[in-house]
Amino acid sequence: MSTQNGPDRPKTPAESADVNKVVTDTKAAQDAGVPMVSLVVDGKSVSVPKGTLVIEAAFSAGSDIPYFCYHPRLTSVGACRMCLASVELEMFGQRRASIMATCTVPAADGMVIKTTTPDVKKAQNGVLELILANHPLDCPVCDRGGECPLQNMTISYGPPNTRFIEDKRRYVKALPISDHVVLDRERCITCMRCTRFASEVAGDSKLGLINRGAQSEVGPFLGGTFDSNFSGNTIEICPVGALTSRQFRFKGRPWEVKSSDSICTKCSNGCNIAVGHRMGEVVRINGRVNEDINEEWTCDKGKFGNADVNSPERLTVPLIRDAHGALVETDWDTALSAVVTNLQYVAENYGSASLAAIGTTTGTVEDNVLLNKLYRGVYSATNLAYQLNEAPRRLPKASIVSVEKAQHIVSIGMDLAYDQPMYYLRSVKAQRNGAVVVSIDSVIGLGDVALTPESVVLVPDTLAAADYQVIDSACSAAGCGYSVLASDANAYGPYLAGLDGTEAPSVSDLSVGLDASSKATDVLSGLSAGSIKHVFVMGSDPVTHMRDSRLANAAFSSDAFVVVTSQFMNATTAKASVVLPIASFSETAGSYLNVDGQLQTVDAVVPPKAGTRPQWQVMLELNARVGNPLPVFTPSDVLPAGLVPGGSE
């Protein structure tokens, strides 16, 4: 059997992320003053913080060691035995070298590591031959084929053939274990990455390992389902095709799937994602590294929920209300003309006080800038609002990152794992470090919680105004303050766009808190009273989302001319005069301010679905049609001065 190593191989994105994570952690430990140890890896001397694993020290020396079960964000278990290398150290008074699993050995002073000797190669060959003994090698029909660590490691480190001629173990193929995940136990190499993820990162232990030896298999608790809001991550960290996505299943080979950087807009956290698209269609969402937000994880809402961009329910034709009061399909030119005609008519006959607009908290800052330029800039309208909820307008005191250092975390009136997934994952981290995490259904339970000045109180932005007063007084008394966590992807984007008339909006002002009211209630009252004759509702659905649904219903049942932009039909579009079908998050460029105040800018990933247009282009066209042509070529041209387009790493 050959012990030849395969060709030099560039690192896959996942491996690069692992190596970068190691480098980042090394720097952080150095900055924190952790003592250093010195060792030699393949003839090169390196110093690493005490506690660094040998495999990580080898990465930082530029050496390569193959691995499956090792993951920089999970505890080491040494389950796969792939990371064998020669470790020479002082033992019992003399220096000895032996082959060790380097993901379980902490680096020590004076160690000499060798990763390329014939002995090491033979050992790595042997481990891979054993791992492959029970692996079905059904790569042609495996979704992982082409981006599979097992394939990659076999090319670089594996034996060219197998001596195993006996029967491989057989299981039912493609066993669905949840709505999103399919399990293939034949492919599983029992590295325990998924089970460790479930217990250490997601904190729900929804996956476990049962039986033993060659019969070991992963799965949800006997007879149950893998119902976790973070199940999708196990698909990404699985080093083989044992856990695959039901959504992406057989949608294309990985090498046909292009990956583009984007930001998830399913909630306010702003997770960095890589959108996989094939021939212009979004086929899957993977996590992308951003240590300040999602590390490398995604929640299932973001990972699988974004498939709605391909939904046949998407609006693809503008709608206009005809003489009989029915919404009928029309073309863009007619729809936009109708909007402009009414806008000019109302402005001339009733004045700017009769014009109103509700900005978007799910679209981009730039969308709102252009909305503001049209209504405030051209028509001097002041009835511009965006806030559908009753929460105080203030960035949260506790950032996503800060939560992992908290000692006492209280969440009120929300399902943290679903509503604020990245806050939840950090709270799991905190809990593993001994923090107490309390979740109460409503403010009624607040009296039973002993708050201290160190408590981190997390509150959704969907409560009633009176609830915030209760929370405010309880938290003031305890001296801890509280953090209102926005729900929408760009809750304060309209503020940054100057929609509420602020001259120089800034993120730091948002941290302090805003006084000026920008509540949609004023606009809706004006609508129902008849003083507002024309309203532009950008990308939101007030009829569904206003707490005061009676007011919202009355407002949109009035005679006013209502323009709504939306991707889907909803309760507000049903009452609109004109409905404009807009592009999804993946089809439009722009900037979003996430829940804890990080501004992130992204490009469009795929072209807009046929018939739809990005919101900013719609606003550009409307500006031009009312005689306000703007020299704008990309959304970033309109980003307010002082806002630096944010880096997603």
Next chain:
Amino acid sequence: MAKFTDDTKRRLDALIARYPTAKAALLPALWVAQEVYGGWLPPEAMQEVADHLGVPASDVAGVATFYTMYNKRPVAHHRIEICQNVACMVNGADELIGYCERKLGIHAGEMTADGTFSVERVECLGACCHAPALMVGSTYYENATEQTVDKLIEELANMPSESVNPPQSQMPEQGEF
């Protein structure tokens, strides 16, 4: 349907008190659960242990399925466990197992249709000096022959089942294992 009574829970709490963490009491807790659930551990039993110890159910399942002496399927009232290791094997354990199989009309590892008897191959019972050895409940039968089995089956057929677990008195209430 939860089967743990207050008494069960008291026994579990006494076990938990012996260890630094509740999770460490998992093995003896599973013995208690197996006794309460009639000799085997259905998923509900594992769930109850998980709930009482505050350990994830998937971890409990992992441990319970790792060890063969936790039964994952219903067991017979009287389990005839015959040692198949070297000393017993050379003294006729295989023939003895074959005799039991023919007499009861089942294969080793199966139980009779009425659930009274099962025959099981087990590893060393530590009675090599009196091989072949077999065990029913917690009673040993050494130098076992076909006549031993005949007598045994006749006697047991009309007897209530004995606990398949070590009797409680053998488990120290205090002290170290």
